[in-house]
Amino acid sequence: MLSIRNIVKQYAGHTALSDVSLEVKSGQIFGLLGPNGAGKTSLIRIITQITAPDSGEIYFNGQKLNQSHIDRMGYLPEERGLYKKMEIGEQMIYLARLKGLSRDEAIKRLKVWFKKLGMETWWKMKIEELSKGMQQKAQFVATVLHEPDLIILDEPFSGFDPVNAEIIKDEILELNRNGATILFSTHRMESVEELCDSIALINKSKKILDGSVKIIRNSYRNGTFLVEYSGDRIIFDGKQPFDLVEEMAADDETHTLKIKLAGANSSNDVLQYIIPLARINMLQELVPSMNEIFIENVNKIA
Amino acid sequence: MDKVLLIIQREYFTRVRKKAFIIMIFVVPLLILAMGAVITLVARNSDNLSDPLVVKVIDLSGQFSGKFKNQKNLTFELTTQSIDDLKPALNKDGDLSALVIPTDYTKKDSVKIYSQKKPGITLTSKIEEEMNAIAINNGMLKNHIDTSLLHSIKSDISLNPMEITSSGTNKTSQGADIAVGIACAVLIYLCLFIYGAQVMRGVIEEKTSRIIEVVISSVKPFQLMLGKIIGVGLVGLTQFAAWIVLSIVSTKIVGHALSSPQGGMMQALAALQTIHFGSLLFYFLFYFLTGYLLYSALFAAVGSAVDSETETQQFMFPVTLPLLFTYILSVSILFRAPDSPLAVWLSMIPFTAPVAMMVRIPFGVPGWQLAISMSLMVVTFIFTTYVAARIYRVGILMYGKKASYKELVKWFFYKE
Numbered sequence: 001m002l003s004i005r006n007i008v009k010q011y012a013g014h015t016a017l018s019d020v021s022l023e024v025k026s027g028q029i030f031g032l033l034g035p036n037g038a039g040k041t042s043l044i045r046i047i048t049q050i051t052a053p054d055s056g057e058i059y060f061n062g063q064k065l066n067q068s069h070i071d072r073m074g075y076l077p078e079e080r081g082l083y084k085k086m087e088i089g090e091q092m093i094y095l096a097r098l099k100g101l102s103r104d105e106a107i108k109r110l111k112v113w114f115k116k117l118g119m120e121t122w123w124k125m126k127i128e129e130l131s132k133g134m135q136q137k138a139q140f141v142a143t144v145l146h147e148p149d150l151i152i153l154d155e156p157f158s159g160f161d162p163v164n165a166e167i168i169k170d171e172i173l174e175l176n177r178n179g180a181t182i183l184f185s186t187h188r189m190e191s192v193e194e195l196c197d198s199i200a201l202i203n204k205s206k207k208i209l210d211g212s213v214k215i216i217r218n219s220y221r222n223g224t225f226l227v228e229y230s231g232d233r234i235i236f237d238g239k240q241p242f243d244l245v246e247e248m249a250a251d252d253e254t255h256t257l258k259i260k261l262a263g264a265n266s267s268n269d270v271l272q273y274i275i276p277l278a279r280i281n282m283l284q285e286l287v288p289s290m291n292e293i294f295i296e297n298v299n300k301i302a
Numbered sequence: 303m304d305k306v307l308l309i310i311q312r313e314y315f316t317r318v319r320k321k322a323f324i325i326m327i328f329v330v331p332l333l334i335l336a337m338g339a340v341i342t343l344v345a346r347n348s349d350n351l352s353d354p355l356v357v358k359v360i361d362l363s364g365q366f367s368g369k370f371k372n373q374k375n376l377t378f379e380l381t382t383q384s385i386d387d388l389k390p391a392l393n394k395d396g397d398l399s400a401l402v403i404p405t406d407y408t409k410k411d412s413v414k415i416y417s418q419k420k421p422g423i424t425l426t427s428k429i430e431e432e433m434n435a436i437a438i439n440n441g442m443l444k445n446h447i448d449t450s451l452l453h454s455i456k457s458d459i460s461l462n463p464m465e466i467t468s469s470g471t472n473k474t475s476q477g478a479d480i481a482v483g484i485a486c487a488v489l490i491y492l493c494l495f496i497y498g499a500q501v502m503r504g505v506i507e508e509k510t511s512r513i514i515e516v517v518i519s520s521v522k523p524f525q526l527m528l529g530k531i532i533g534v535g536l537v538g539l540t541q542f543a544a545w546i547v548l549s550i551v552s553t554k555i556v557g558h559a560l561s562s563p564q565g566g567m568m569q570a571l572a573a574l575q576t577i578h579f580g581s582l583l584f585y586f587l588f589y590f591l592t593g594y595l596l597y598s599a600l601f602a603a604v605g606s607a608v609d610s611e612t613e614t615q616q617f618m619f620p621v622t623l624p625l626l627f628t629y630i631l632s633v634s635i636l637f638r639a640p641d642s643p644l645a646v647w648l649s650m651i652p653f654t655a656p657v658a659m660m661v662r663i664p665f666g667v668p669g670w671q672l673a674i675s676m677s678l679m680v681v682t683f684i685f686t687t688y689v690a691a692r693i694y695r696v697g698i699l700m701y702g703k704k705a706s707y708k709e710l711v712k713w714f715f716y717k718e
Contacts, residue, residue, distance in 0.1 A: 012712055048519040050699065067522075075519040079701070081512025086316065097308050098520040142516070 001026040001181045002047070002150060007056035009042050016042035017053070018205045024150075024183055024198070026061075029176055031196035031213075032185040033290075035298055038202045040185040041078060044154055047183070048075045060150070071100040074148035078155045078185075080139050082127045089123040092142050099146040106145065113141045117167065133164055140168060144175060151175060153184035157191060169195070189291035199290070203298050217287050220296075223261035224286040225270065230254050231278035240273050241265035254281060305521045306529045313504065313533025318540060327541060331548035355425060357415075358388055358400040363407050369436045376428060385416060392418055401429065408437075479664040480637050486586055486660035487632040491625060494593050494656065497538045498601040502614065504530050505605030505698070514698045523695035528687075531598045538594065539587075585663050585672075592679035593656030597621070599683070599690035606697030607705040628654040632661045640665040650675050652682035689714065 002024040009017040017039045024030045034040050045051045047058060049070060058065040060072070083091055089110065096106035114120050117137055127135055136159050144151060156172065157165045172195070176182050186192065192199060193213065200210035209216065224245065230253050236244060241262055248256040255278075259270065267283060274280055288296070317323055358381045361367045370378035381388070381400075388400050399417035407413050415421055415429070442449050505527075508514040517526055604617040628648055636645045640662045648658035649667070655675050659667070696713035697705065705713075 045699075050515065050518050070520060073519070075516065077512065077515040077519075079512040079515065081514075081516070083316075083507075083513055084511055094308070094312055095516065095520070098305055098517065139516075 001028070001061060002183070003059040004043070004047070005057045005059070007043065007046060007053045007058070009039075009046060009051070009053050015205045017046075017202075019056075020202065020205075020207045021056075022200050022207065022210060024181060026181055027176070027179065028197045029172070029182045029195050030184070031192045031199040032183060032202065033187065033189075033192065033199055033294060034185075034202035035187065039205045040202055041154060043202070044075070044152055044183075044185060048073060048152060071146065072149045074099075074143040074146065074151045076140060076143040076151075076153045076156060078158070080136055080159065082135060082139060082142075084128040085126055087123070088119075088125055088127065088130070088138055091127065092138065092145065095142045096145045099148075101146050109145055109147075110141070113145065117141065117171075132159060133161055136160055137164065137168075140171070144171075144180075147180075149179075149181060151180050151182045153182065155186055156184055157186065157188060189289065189294055192290045201294060201297055208297050209293075213290065216293065217290070220288045220293050221285065222288075225259050225261070225267060226282070226284045226286055227257045227259060227270065227274065227280065228254055228282040229257075229274060229278040229280050234274070234277050241269040242273075258286070306525045306532075309521070309526055309529025310533040310536070313530050314536050317500070317534065317537045323537070323541070327544045327548070331545055334549060353397055355397050355399065356395075357429065358383075358398065360385060360388075360400060360402045363403050363405045365407070365440055366403055366433065366436055369439075370432055373428065376425070388416070392416055394418075399425070403433075482582065483637050483640070483661040483664040484633055486582070486663070487629065487636075487657045490586070490590055490593065490656050490660050491629040491632075493538055493542075493590060494597050494625060495622070497534050497594055498597045500534050500537075501531055501598040502601040502605035503611065504534065505602050505694070506608065506611055506614075509606065509698055509701075510609060512701075518698070523698060524691045527599070527602050527691055527694050531595065531602065534598065535591065535594055538590070542587075542590075582663060586660065588676065589656040589659055589679070592652075592676075592683050596652060596679070596683040596686050597625070599687040603690035603693040603697065603710075606694040607700075607710060609702060609704075613704070624651075624653040625657060628657040632657055636661045640667075646671065650678060652678045655679060692716075 002022070004020065004022040004024075007017050007020045009015070020039070020043060032040050032043065042051075046053050047065075049065065049067070060069045063069070086094075092110050093103060093106045096109070097103060101109075114122065119134075119137065119141070122130065122134070122138070127138070130138065140156070143153070151172075153172070156168060160168060169191070172182060172184075184195075196213050198210070198212045199216065201208050225242075233255055242259040242265065243262050244257065245260050246258040248258065261267070261270070267285070271280065271283065354375045354377070356377050356379060357370075358379050359366065359370060360381060360383070367380055372378055385400060385402055392398055392400060396418045399415055399421060402414045402416065404412050413433070415426065439449055442452065508517065508526075514526075521529075600621050604614055604621060607617060608614050631644070631648065636642075636648070636658060639645060645658060645662055648654045649662055649671070652675075655678070659672075659675055692714045693710050696716050697710075703709075
């Protein structure tokens with residue numbers, strides 16, 4: 001769908017992107033992660049052809065990126081904004097027509113969206129009469145109205161209250177089910193795990209990590225487990241097949257341990273060791289969250 | 303191209319639908335109408351005194367007695383009373399005044415007029431006129447010159463300027479040339495400012511509301527700038543068209559309502575008819591459009607470089623300086639010497655030409671000068687649009703950064 005190859009972008013005095021390459025597959029929800037100022041917005045602006053890279057190439061559906069692709073993308077910038085004094089309906093039609101939709105088609109689709117998101121009464125209202133959250137909703141509709149193949153969302157959930165964030169999240173998922181590829185940037189890690197198939201982590205203008213969320217998280221497994229058992233507290237003699245990381249607070253009956261596998265031992269060895277000593281309630285592998293991976297990687301570089 | 307058309311439509315209709323625009327369409331011709339009416343009324347009444355005045359004449363010289371002619375609302379009464387005796391009466395009656403003519407009345411400022419309030423200029427000039435006529439008459443009589451003969455050969459000459467053109471001799475009117483030239487220069491100056499500033503404000507609005515990023519993910523920055531400039535320009539043309547129609551209608555009405563056939567208004571209208579309005583309109587539109595394109599591109603660049611209207615000052619000054627400079631020269635000097643080297647140069651330099659040339663055109667400008675000036679206008683507006691577009695495309699994405707001139711130059715050289 002989108003193949004980004006060796007993009008370099010320099011601004012006077014600093015490098016925004018140095019040799020960044022990414023592959024976004026068709027139908028994916030792709031998360032572009034990174035701390036503030038990492039170069040996410042610069043990359044997005046290059047994809048949306050607002051600016052051009054100093055070097056490197058981008059391919060959209062196998063073709064070199066060009067003007068004709070603009071209408072196939074929908075872009076929600078991080079800094080939201082609409083014409084304050086223009087009526088919502090007119091404004092949405094205008095923005096849709098700039099993306100190549102006919103007036104009639106735009107009106108037809110708008111009616112559907114307005115109904116879906118409970119915005120029917122807004123048609124004649126001016127942007128400045130709406131609350132921030134309502135403006136965001138309107139802008140989201142404007143972004144996706146022309147049914148783009150690639151939807152680019154820069155921090156899509158910022159500015160939404162939890163209820164509306166949930167609504168927007170569901171809409172994003174539905175658009176994705178209907179075939180749209182979604183690229184979004186965020187620093188809200190919980191939404192990454194919930195939504196993304198793949199991610200790329202950018203820090204200080206460089207890509208430091210990318211791939212499918214599952215594979216990345218698996219690669220960060222380090223054999224840490226949580227064990228909960230009932231019975232008398234086990235006194236470890238040092239011969240157990242794991243290292244004890246932490247004994248967590250326990251009540252009279254249940255005890256919780258955080259352990260790390262030692263050597264080539266597996267979780268089965270852990271069970272075999274404990275079963276004779278106590279009744280096991282739970283054994284859970286602690287896979288690092290995206291948040292932990294994010295922080296670990298960003299700090300490693302710094 | 304379709305997208306530019308869409309942008310033009312939006313820029314045009316959002317402005318034309320505004321109440322302010324519709325009000326302006328009617329207010330400006332009404333103001334012109336009101337001004338015209340006031341001028342006509344003042345001009346008509348200034349020759350006459352509005353209240354009946356009585357002037358008591360104390361003639362100590364004996365030269366003027368009985369020779370004053372009464373006029374409308376002005377009566378001269380000879381009296382033998384002294385000025386001190388008259389003072390109580392003068393104090394009571396505001397319309398009464400006393401004229402004291404001493405024996406050595408030829409000495410400067412020796413003739414005095416007394417009244418309760420300051421005498422109006424019309425009254426004093428009428429009395430002066432009357433006294434001068436009488437004194438000259440007296441002098442002639444003293445030197446045995448036949449005044450009746452003199453009256454018969456007295457002439458009243460005023461020049462009737464004729465203009466020789468290839469198609470024959472035309473009646474011309476210098477007054478009308480000056481009036482039309484200055485009016486066009488002022489109008490072009492104002493319009494370049496008003497509509498240029500509208501473009502700038504539009505750019506700032508898009509930048510501060512952040513819609514800019516949405517729009518330029520759909521169109522090229524240059525398309526947006528072009529669409530905005532053309533859209534606002536069309537608003538200007540619409541306004542002109544409405545004003546021209548309304549002005550023609552209203553002058554016709556005022557002309558009928560206020561003027562007798564020989565009245566001042568009719569004379570003014572007759573003088574105006576010596577101007578070739580067809581070609582004048584053509585040149586006005588040409589210089590408005592090219593001047594507007596030239597300046598609005600610069601205004602757009604200024605708008606893109608700032609975050610709010612208050613920050614525009616440092617860039618606005620150099621942009622508007624040539625216009626302001628020419629405007630001041632136009633209404634003070636240029637119309638007196640429309641063919642002077644200064645005027646010719648100013649009408650060649652594209653940044654000053656729209657205003658300077660409009661002052662010159664009613665007086666007639668050589669074809670080659672017009673050709674040079676007009677081609678320079680076209681070349682320059684293309685050039686400034688190019689420069690402005692390069693600054694604009696970078697500027698609109700620079701939030702919260704105070705731009706300096708150095709930075710603008712850097713932006714200009716940025717690669718795409």
